[in-house]
Amino acid sequence: xxxxxxxxxxxxxxxxxxxxxxxxxxxxxxxxxxxxxxxxxxxxxxxxxxxxxxxxxxxxxxxxxxxxxxxxxxxxxxxxxxxxxxxxxxxxxxxxxxxxxxxxxxxxxxxxxxxxxxxxxxxxxxxxxxxxxxxxxxxxxxxxxxxxxxxxxxxxxxxxxxxxxxxxxxxxxxxxxxxxxxxxxxxxxxxxxxxxxxxxxxxxxxxxxxxxxxxxxxxxxxxxxxxxxxxxxxxxxxxxxxxxxxxxxxxxxxxxxxxxxxxxxxxxxxxxxxxxxxxxxxxxxxxxxxxxxxxxxxxxxxxxxxxxxxxxxxxxxxxxxxxxxxxxxxxxxxxxxxxxxxxxxxxxxxxxxxxxxxxxxxxxxxxxxxxxxxxxxxxxxxxxxxxxxxxxxxxxxxxxxxxxxxxxxxxxxxxxxxxxxxxxxxxxx
Numbered sequence: 331x332x333x334x335x336x337x338x339x340x341x342x343x344x345x346x347x348x349x350x351x352x353x354x355x356x357x358x359x360x361x362x363x364x365x366x367x368x369x370x371x372x373x374x375x376x377x378x379x380x381x382x383x384x385x386x387x388x389x390x391x392x393x394x395x396x397x398x399x400x401x402x403x404x405x406x407x408x409x410x411x412x413x414x415x416x417x418x419x420x421x422x423x424x425x426x427x428x429x430x431x432x433x434x435x436x437x438x439x440x441x442x443x444x445x446x447x448x449x450x451x452x453x454x455x456x457x458x459x460x461x462x463x464x465x466x467x468x469x470x471x472x473x474x475x476x477x478x479x480x481x482x483x484x485x486x487x488x489x490x491x492x493x494x495x496x497x498x499x500x501x502x503x504x505x506x507x508x509x510x511x512x513x514x515x516x517x518x519x520x521x522x523x524x525x526x527x528x529x530x531x532x533x534x535x536x537x538x539x540x541x542x543x544x545x546x547x548x549x550x551x552x553x554x555x556x557x558x559x560x561x562x563x564x565x566x567x568x569x570x571x572x573x574x575x576x577x578x579x580x581x582x583x584x585x586x587x588x589x590x591x592x593x594x595x596x597x598x599x600x601x602x603x604x605x606x607x608x609x610x611x612x613x614x615x616x617x618x619x620x621x622x623x624x625x626x627x628x629x630x631x632x633x634x635x636x637x638x639x640x641x642x643x644x645x646x647x648x649x650x651x652x653x654x655x656x657x658x659x660x661x662x663x664x665x666x667x668x669x670x671x672x673x674x675x676x677x678x679x680x681x682x683x684x685x686x687x688x689x690x691x692x693x694x695x696x697x698x699x700x701x702x703x704x705x706x707x708x709x710x711x712x713x714x715x716x717x718x719x720x721x722x723x724x725x726x727x728x729x730x731x732x733x734x735x736x737x738x739x740x741x742x743x744x745x746x747x748x749x750x751x752x753x754x755x756x757x758x759x
Contacts, residue, residue: 337524338456338533342465344511345449346472348408351507352442353476354483355419355500356384357574359435361484361596362493366431369493376428378708381575382701383432387439389697395444396451396690403517404452407444412508415441420501423494446674446693451686454678456519458532460615462678463627467611467671474603474667477574481596534682548744552681555744556688558737559676560695562632565731566669567699569639569724573600573663575704581652595656602660606667610635614672624679624741628672632735635672638665640728646721679740 359366359381367377399407418437425431453465487496516522518536519529577596610631618627642662645654677688710720 334526336526336529337519337522338529341452341456341515342468344507344514345452345469347507348412348445348449348511349469349473350476351500351504352415352445353473354480355415355504356438356442357477357480358484358496358500359422360575360577361481362488362496365488365493366425370425370427370431372428373712374708375705375712378705380428380431380435381708382704383435384439384442385571385697385700385704387436388443389694389701391440391443392447392690392692392694392697393687394690396447396686396688398444399448399451399686399690400684404448404455405512405515405517407448408452408515409508409512411441411444411448412504412511413441415445416501416504416508417441419504420498423497423501443697444690447686447690450674450678450689452515454534454682454685455517455536456533459534459678459682460619463611463615463618463671463675465611466674466678467608467614470611470667470670470674471604471607474600474607478597478600478604481577481600551744552684552688553691555680556677556691558734559673559692561734562636562669562731562738563673563692563695564699565636565695565727565734566666566673567696568703568727569643569662569666570696571700571703572707572720572724573603573659576707577659595652599656599660599663602664603667606635606664607670610668611671611675613668614675625739628676628679628740629735629738631672632669632738633732635665635668636728636731636735638668639663640725640732641665643721643725643728647718647725676738676740679743681744 363377363381366372366380367374372380395407395411415438418434418441421437422431422434425434449469450466453462453469457465484496487499491499519525519533520536577599581591581595614627614631617630618624621627639662642658642665645658649655649658673692674689677692678685681688706723707720
């Protein structure tokens with residue numbers, strides 16, 4: 331008899347598809363950037379502003395978006411924001427200049443801002459607690475797979491149809507995902523017609539959200555606990571944004587590759603992140619299972635990832651050899667992505683009942699890095715004419731991240747109480 335696939339596994343697959351699609355939607359502009367610059371008559375600095383525009387609403391909506399996901403539920407929230415990011419992706423193909431390009435990227439940031447914190451909320455309801463690290467690893471592996479295939483696929487679309495049409499195609503794919511999610515997902519696992527009593531027994535107890543309920547979040551305590559994770563996420567995010575926004579242009583310009591070659595090299599480098607994401611989550615969960623020491627399990631992978639990425643980024647500062655740079659950047663990206671699943675699992679460890687809000691706080695660091703990193707990178711390139719100079723900041727921030735990681739303790743679960751520093755959940759910060 332054929333073994334039945336658990337509904338939770340199918341939900342995880344749907345979330346993997348969302349991470350995959352949203353990352354193509356946010357990084358496809360990196361592949362199209364040289365053509366957009368030429369077509370619209372933009373400078374490298376102006377292109378940097380366009381690339382970073384996504385991150386402003388994305389960062390601002392992390393906490394509020396996670397709070398909405400906790401309050402309204404993952405079904406309604408992801409359906410609504412899915413519609414927004416689908417439309418703004420398609421509208422990117424209609425931009426006529428700097429202002430319109432910035433506006434659609436801001437719209438995309440609004441659409442995707444609540445997506446990952448809300449997806450974390452869905453995972454905390456549909457998966458056993460001992461699989462949180464694995465789940466975060468696998469969904470972020472899907473996002474890195476989106477990163478990896480975006481350059482060659484978008485390049486293919488551009489060559490075959492044009493850069494504008496590439497955004498129309500991705501907008502249509504995003505709409506399809508949103509419809510499937512709306513039809514299949516249920517906030518409460520027991521409401522799903524395909525759920526079995528055996529699977530339901532393995533899942534965390536679902537807590538209903540009633541409008542009249544006065545649920546309390548200890549905002550000050552939560553902020554204090556998550557702040558170090560937010561800072562490490564900023565250090566991680568600074569370097570990740572360099573890969574997501576400037577890698578194709580770096581290879582295209584610094585090594586004089588054509589669009590197809592730079593896309594293929596970018597894809598090869600970014601594919602290493604797929605392995606890193608999955609391995610980081612799996613290793614962390616296995617270390618925890620073997621040692622029963624959650625702090626050691628999460629910290630050890632974070633430190634290994636940040637330090638390894640730092641070491642393998644160093645050749646970008648001193649070497650100008652395409653083969654060596656491609657290898658070293660691939661290894662640097664692999665180690666960097668070991669961190670990702672752990673950064674997302676830690677808020678689930680600390681505050682599982684409000685994982686949407688907690689993960690939103692954490693991912694604010696990534697959003698802030700996205701505001702600053704692409705613009706700073708583009709400005710430093712324009713100022714110095716040297717692609718190696720901006721990588722210095724990545725090396726410095728990765729080193730700082732290693733030390734801040736030593737202050738993170740996910741093993742002490744935050745208790746939701748009614749201390750005097752709490753505020754009503756109905757009133758976000």
